[in-house]
Amino acid sequence: GGMAGWQIANTLDKMHIEHDFVRIREATRTNLKVTGDDGFVTEINEPGPEITEDELAGLFDKLTNAIRIGDYVIISGSLPKGINTDIYDAGLTSIGAVRLNVELSKIELEKHQYL
Numbered sequence: 433g434g435m436a437g438w439q440i441a442n443t444l445d446k447m448h449i450e451h452d453f454v455r456i457r458e459a460t461r462t463n464l465k466v467t468g469d470d471g472f473v474t475e476i477n478e479p480g481p482e483i484t485e486d487e488l489a490g491l492f493d494k495l496t497n498a499i500r501i502g503d504y505v506i507i508s509g510s511l512p513k514g515i516n517t518d519i520y521d522a523g524l525t526s527i528g529a530v531r532l533n534v535e536l537s538k539i540e541l542e543k544h545q546y547l
Contacts, residue, residue, distance in 0.1 A: 433481060434459025452498075454490040458482055483512035485519055492523035 458481030
């Protein structure tokens with residue numbers, strides 16, 4: 433969503449890279465990494481957008497329609513703000529017969545056993 437989302441899609445279009453994003457209401461977050469002369473890296477990370485249940489359902493619909501048996505699906509990062517974990521669970525379960533790897537924080541992994 434937002435200007436950052438538009439810039440990502442526009443850049444991929446210019447590179448002739450196919451994409452099929454789920455459009456979201458809020459802006460796509462951006463992160464900045466600054467590397468000093470000494471090699472020390474400072475990260476400046478914006479908070480992620482709040483995702484609606486409909487937006488998440490759109491993602492799982494796209495995944496369900498696009499993937500085939502034997503495909504890998506990798507989902508990483510934190511659970512999106514605004515998402516009830518029961519809906520997230522149902523969406524991941526609906527993906528079906530593929531190899532699914534979900535990387536979440538340690539606390540979230542204790543709640544969600546998909547691996």
